[in-house]
Amino acid sequence: MKQLVKFELYKIFRQKGIYISMILMLLLFGMIMFNESRIPNNLDTSAVDIKEELQVVVKKWEGKITEQKIEDASEISQSLEAKVQQKYDENYSGVMTELTSEEVAEYFILNRISIARSYLEDYKITLKEFDDKLNTLNKGDFSYKEALLEKEMLENLVVDTFNYNEGPKNTIGFASDYAAYFTGLIMLVGLASVFVNETSTGMDQLIYSTRHGRKIIVTAKIIAATVLILVITMSWVIFDVLMNTYIYGTSGWSSSIQNLGYPQSPYSLTGLEYFGIQIGAHILSACAFMAFIFAVSAVSKNVLVSFIISAIVFILPSISMPTPLWEYVKKYSFGSFMSASEFINPFHAINVVGVPILDPIVHYPLVALLGIIFTIVVYNTIRRKQVA
Numbered sequence: 215m216k217q218l219v220k221f222e223l224y225k226i227f228r229q230k231g232i233y234i235s236m237i238l239m240l241l242l243f244g245m246i247m248f249n250e251s252r253i254p255n256n257l258d259t260s261a262v263d264i265k266e267e268l269q270v271v272v273k274k275w276e277g278k279i280t281e282q283k284i285e286d287a288s289e290i291s292q293s294l295e296a297k298v299q300q301k302y303d304e305n306y307s308g309v310m311t312e313l314t315s316e317e318v319a320e321y322f323i324l325n326r327i328s329i330a331r332s333y334l335e336d337y338k339i340t341l342k343e344f345d346d347k348l349n350t351l352n353k354g355d356f357s358y359k360e361a362l363l364e365k366e367m368l369e370n371l372v373v374d375t376f377n378y379n380e381g382p383k384n385t386i387g388f389a390s391d392y393a394a395y396f397t398g399l400i401m402l403v404g405l406a407s408v409f410v411n412e413t414s415t416g417m418d419q420l421i422y423s424t425r426h427g428r429k430i431i432v433t434a435k436i437i438a439a440t441v442l443i444l445v446i447t448m449s450w451v452i453f454d455v456l457m458n459t460y461i462y463g464t465s466g467w468s469s470s471i472q473n474l475g476y477p478q479s480p481y482s483l484t485g486l487e488y489f490g491i492q493i494g495a496h497i498l499s500a501c502a503f504m505a506f507i508f509a510v511s512a513v514s515k516n517v518l519v520s521f522i523i524s525a526i527v528f529i530l531p532s533i534s535m536p537t538p539l540w541e542y543v544k545k546y547s548f549g550s551f552m553s554a555s556e557f558i559n560p561f562h563a564i565n566v567v568g569v570p571i572l573d574p575i576v577h578y579p580l581v582a583l584l585g586i587i588f589t590i591v592v593y594n595t596i597r598r599k600q601v602a
Contacts, residue, residue, distance in 0.1 A: 215430060222438035231403040236446075239396050240453055243388070250384070251461045259318050261380060262461045267319035269463060272378035275323055279374050284331055291324040323378065330376045333477045337373050341365070360570040364561045367480040372470045379466025382485035383474045385458040389492045393454070394552035397446045397500050398528045405439055405504060406521040409511040409596070428596050435508070436589065443500045451493060476558040488557060495554035498578060502585030503528065503548040509588045512595040551581050 226232075251261045261268070275283065294317060313321065344365040351358035466474075467486040474485050483491070507524045514520035531547035534540075544550060556562075556573045563570035 215434060218431060218434035219437050222434045223441060226404050226408070226438055226442055229404055232400055232442075235400050235403050236396075236449065239399070240449075243392055243396070243453070244457060246392075247384070247388070247457050247461065253318065253322050259315075260461075264315045264319045264322075265461070265463055267315045268323065268378060268380075269465070271316065271319045271323050272465070275327060276377055277375065279327070279330060279334055279376050283376075284327070287324045287327045290320065291328070294321045294324070326378070327376055330373075330473055333472060334373050336477065337368070337371065337472075341368060344368070356565050356568055356570065359568070360563050360565075363563060363570050364480055367482065367561070370482040371472055371480075372482070373472045373477075375469075375473070377466045377469045377473070378463075379469040379474055379485060381458050381462035381464055382466045382469060382489070384462060385454050386471075386474060386485060386489055386492065388450075388454045388458070389489065389496070390553045390555060390558070393450050393492075393496060394549040395532075396450050397443070397496065397552065398503065398549060400446050401443070401500065401504060401507060402521060402525050402528065404442055405507045406511060406524050407517045408435055408439070408508060409592075410514045410517050410520045429593060432593055432596050436504075436592075439504050439508070440501060443497060443504060447493065447497055447500070471558060478560045479558045480561040481557050483557065488554075491557060492554045495578065496552045498585075499548055499551035499581055502551075502581050502588070505585045505588035505592065506548070509591045509595070512592050546577075551577070 248260070248262075253259045253261060253264070275287065277283075294313070297313065297317075344361060347361055348358065348365065351361060467484065467489075469485050471479050471481065471483050471485060471488050474488075481488075506527065507520075510523050511520045514523070528548055531540075531544045532549055535543075550556075554574075556577065559573075562573050564573060564576050566576070
């Protein structure tokens with residue numbers, strides 16, 4: 215088995231397309247990251263240029279959001295805003311060269327405090343609305359149980375604390391927006407031809423009649439493909455963390471995901487906890503997609519057909535369609551499960567015999583089950599292949 219796994223690893227990792235795809239995508243993602251690091255609000259500055267100033271300024275503002283802190287922030291922000299507007303009126307360029315690096319950093323931090331304050335105010339209003347809503351529902355109904363569960367989850371959130379968290383925010387954003395495409399496309403390049411190549415070249419006649427047996431050969435391919443998934447995941451995680459640490463710094467991983475730009479999420483998770491969940495969900499879903507690719511490859515007779523079918527299933531759901539049902543296609547796609555988006559989406563529970571069960575608790579075991587089903591299909595397909 216060990217020698218078979220090594221041989222399958224060699225066949226997968228010798229493909230130049232894997233490395234070309236990886237390098238091109240990482241270069242593209244790197245350019246996107248630097249472009250998105252521009253400080254907003256018309257400030258002609260990149261976060262990496264004022265990283266040290268941001269770390270100094272934020273020490274004055276980190277911690278619990280109080281009324282006094284909000285008043286102080288509003289007063290200073292208005293003063294800086296007036297200075298910005300004055301310069302803008304003078305040259306109409308929108309480039310705020312009048313501000314020093316320290317002032318730009320403070321202006322940016324105060325803007326983030328304002329956003330955090332808005333989240334906090336909305337959160338308090340939402341909790342009050344739930345009290346009113348529960349009073350109108352029948353305690354025995356599913357809708358009451360569902361609303362009560364959501365209210366209990368919201369009460370456990372920590373949204374009244376401010377931290378400078380641009381690093382974790384953008385690290386998680388990369389994992390949500392780009393990582394699934396990175397992994398999926400490289401998997402398509404590396405795995406779509408695993409079985410069909412042997413069929414098209416006639417090598418299957420030799421391989422499936424060896425003393426090792428078909429089951430062992432399929433198992434070796436699955437192990438090798440799993441190693442590829444782990445290598446791909448490790449590659450984007452290292453790239454993601456290093457790039458965003460360089461641009462924004464390391465602070466803010468203890469921030470709640472609500473303060474990382476996902477105020478609609480009902481889950482009480484820190485940035486670090488959610489990033490760990492993203493990686494775990496990514497690997498699980500990628501393994502299910504690997505089983506699907508193998509199933510398609512095992513029943514196909516042409517490499518191009520195998521690649522196109524798997525690519526369509528993976529990529530098509532990410533394209534917007536003017537059809538209401540298409541939202542379900544996007545929600546239940548491999549890419550969506552890889553990004554662990556269910557943890558940052560608004561509250562949703564499934565009615566299981568009258569009990570509200572959160573989406574991820576139901577869906578990810580089903581993703582694992584789907585992977586197992588496709589794996590069984592692969593074993594059965596190869597077992598039934600006839601040797602001439």
